Amino acid sequence: MARQEFKFVGRSVHRVDGIEKVTGKAKFTGDLKIPGMLYGRILRSSYPHAGISSIDSSRAEALPGVAAVLTAADIGELDPYYNGRPVIAIRKVRYVGEPVAAVAAEDQETAEEALSLINVRYEELPAAVGLDAALAKGAPLIHENLKDNICGHEHVEKGNIEQGFAESDEIFEETFTFPMVYHYAMEPHSVIAEFNDEGIAVWSSAQHPFQVRGDIAKLFGLHPTKVRMVIPFLGGGFGSKSYTKFEPLVVALARKARRPVRICNSVTESMLTVRRHGARVRLKTGVKSDGTLMAREAEIHLDTGGYADNGPAVAIRAATRVLGPYRIPHIKTDAYAVYTNSGSAGSFRAIGAPQTIFACESQMDMIAAKLGIDPAELRLKNFLKKGEELRPKLRGMDANLASSMKKLVAASRWKRRSKKKGAAIGLGCGATNAGATPISVAMVRLQPDGTLTVFAGSTEMGQGVRTVLSQIIADELSLPLEAIQIGGTDTKVTPYDASTGSSRSTTLMGTAVLRAARDLKNQLLKIGAEAFRAKPGQIGLAEGAMICGEM
Known part of the structure; x- marks a missing residue:
């Protein structure tokens, strides 16, 4: 059997999102502005281990421009734990930087000022810092x-x-x-949340949007279909944006404010996050x-x-x-x-x-x-x-x-x-079993104008997954890369993907995309055979065209 020749796979191609990124057109969570959006800030513990005696947020709430102040008292009706942690500190803090309160205000400066007006009384406890x-x-x-x-x-x-x-x-x-x-991704963690009668919408720098959706749905007692996760570009992840971070806190703050809220960590805050x-x-x-x-x-x-x-x-x-x-x-x-x-x-x-x-x-x-x-x-x-x-x-x-x-x-x-004294060369070996759930679902849709839309839940965070998936599809369907459109995850329309991590996107999501493209190809060949009154084996795809006969 002749080995298949690829035009795109295994070859150096321009990144499909490259121009967006180098021209500044690419949007990250911190670039987004939702109508009516408030700006949030988090008050963090200054103690590694302490009981919380009281929180007085009255002065912050009275500050003009402040829409809401969130504390543990506001989530009493929830089961407020996910991955072993609370949405916000409840009765005690367990590390320096743990969220104790959060503020939503009309602008960043007002939110920052409001934090300084919150009075938290602690009872310091003996700490166990380090192993x-x-x-x-x-x-x-x-x-x-x-x-x-x-x-x-x-x-x-x-x-x-x-x-x-x-x-x-x-x-x-x-x-x-x-x-x-600390991972030091170029983009610190960022979240926007909106809570209304229709459900919850979250824009986040999350590597695992479907897992985050599940945690939020469980916390707030909603069906997952009532939680929408939208993932724009990520400025790096390396695992730091795996699983759920502080998305539930921002949702709870938006719920109290009844308006969308955005919180963008500083680098220091992200170092305290993971x-x-x-x-x-x-x-x-x-x-x-x-x-x-x-x-x-x-x-x-x-x-x-x-x-x-x-x-x-x-x-x-x-x-x-x-x-x-x-x-x-x-x-x-x-x-x-x-x-x-x-x-x-x-x-x-x-x-x-x-x-x-x-x-x-x-x-x-x-x-x-x-x-x-x-x-x-x-x-x-x-x-x-x-x-x-x-x-x-x-x-x-x-x-x-x-x-x-x-x-x-x-x-x-x-x-x-290696025999040279002081040689800058070393050797290391490792073996690892796969660490991620092997479930990825993809959908491709050919539009009447010849463009192809791809729905895939893998998060683009600089590793080039959108380009890789486009290469696979382009070779399978004999399309130019420019004809393929692939965006970020939107759980309202994007099929399920377990996660982006463990080096799984090319192998698992790539396989899902390949199978979807092959299914589309078979449909096209069948349609072509009927149109040309020929056998499917006589129909082929080349450079975005369907051809009957020799190619």
């Missing part, structure tokens, strides 16, 4: 209804760890630490003198912050990713997500991976140095082969790791360059 403090005996409980500060635990075991160490010639044990990191998990990884590995890995024991603690968010999911991934892509007969790993009095952590480019792969690969280099083995050879010796199982209940390895490594070693001139 050591949160795990210490008798540590303050971040959530008083729990017995400790653990919010998630994942255990992985295979073989007999004690036997593995007993059979090892050398045992290496080190503790590695990994800091909190970050990567800090981590401590104790890693113990047993090896034979020839470098064969025999046993690995890992204890991982992840600084999740004041609320769970997706901390338990990060712990689940970390417990596996610390193993690397290696054949280890005896393993025992425990990963813990830990509550601390700091801002909540979330997704950041392969959850649980950088923290644990850093530890795993650093130790592999230590092992190689001690045994006098080339680091690349040590890894090649221990790579899983295709089909081999990394851990129980996980599908076998689906890649030829050794082949890829050999190509990398040759192309990078590793053996020569």
Whole structure:
């Protein structure tokens, strides 16, 4: 079978949204203005851990230009929790920067002034900032209804760890630490919300609009069809805009104000909104003198912050990713997500991976140095082969790791360059299982004028997904890129997509778009066969035209 030649896929093309972005025509949430829109600001806690004795917002409410002040007293009839966190602080705060009150006013300056007029009385509580403090005996409980500060635990075991160490010639044990990191997307988090009798409309810098829609619907007791999420361009995400952030707070503020409200974080506020998990990884590995890995024991603690968010999911991934892509007969790993009095952590480019792969690969280099083995050879010796199982209940390895490594070693001139003293070259390997729900739905519609409209829920945040999807469609339907129109997500009309993350858009949404384009193509060929009174196999598409006969 002849290999299909592509005109667009696999080739460098101009981004379909490039001109919009370089000319400033592209609109981000912070650029939008909804009729009647108010400007919001959030009053944040200055304490890491404190009870809220009282909130007096009367002076702020009396300030001319202020439309509404939101506190926990305004959401008493709701079930106000999502992803383990409240819409706004209820009775206590658990980190510096936690929202305590919010103001909606006619302009940004009035909203800022109103914040200064809100009087919050706190009762400071002992704080557990960082892993050591949160795990210490008798540590303050971040959530008083729990017995400790653990919010998630994942255990992985295979073989007999004690036997593995007993059979090892050398045992290496080190503790590695990994800091909190902020994503620093160019665009801080931004949300506009409108609440009226018809339902809720939200414009947001959200990577997962359908998940956010579900959280908002549940919080406010509405069917998801009554919540509309509109996603314009995003100025970067990297996981920082995954899941629901402060969209429910803005909805609640708009509900009280009875007018649309926009809140745009500063960079500082976004740093308090989400970050990567800090981590401590104790890693113990047993090896034979020839470098064969025999046993690995890992204890991982992840600084999740004041609320769970997706901390338990990060712990689940970390417990596996610390193993690397290696054949280890005896393993025992425990990963813990830990509550601390700091801002909540979330997704950041392969959850649980950088923290644990850093530890795993650093130790592999230590092992190689001690045994006098080339680091690349040590890894090649221990790579899983295709089909081999990394851990129980996980599908076998689906890649030829050794082949890829050999190509990398040759192309990078590793053996020569790595021997130079102080050479700026290193080697690291990792394996990861897919982390996202494999559900994406797409729709393509051919208009009478020959243009094609694409409805796909993947969020464009600078990674080029609109261009990639356009390339796939253009090749399948033999259309010019200019004929394809693809916009942002609007859950009122866009089919469901589970999320934009975990490197899933090209593979999953790309597959959905391809299947939709093929379905359209088959319909066109059938129509063409009827029109030309020919067999479908005699009909083809070329450069936006339908042709009967030789092409």
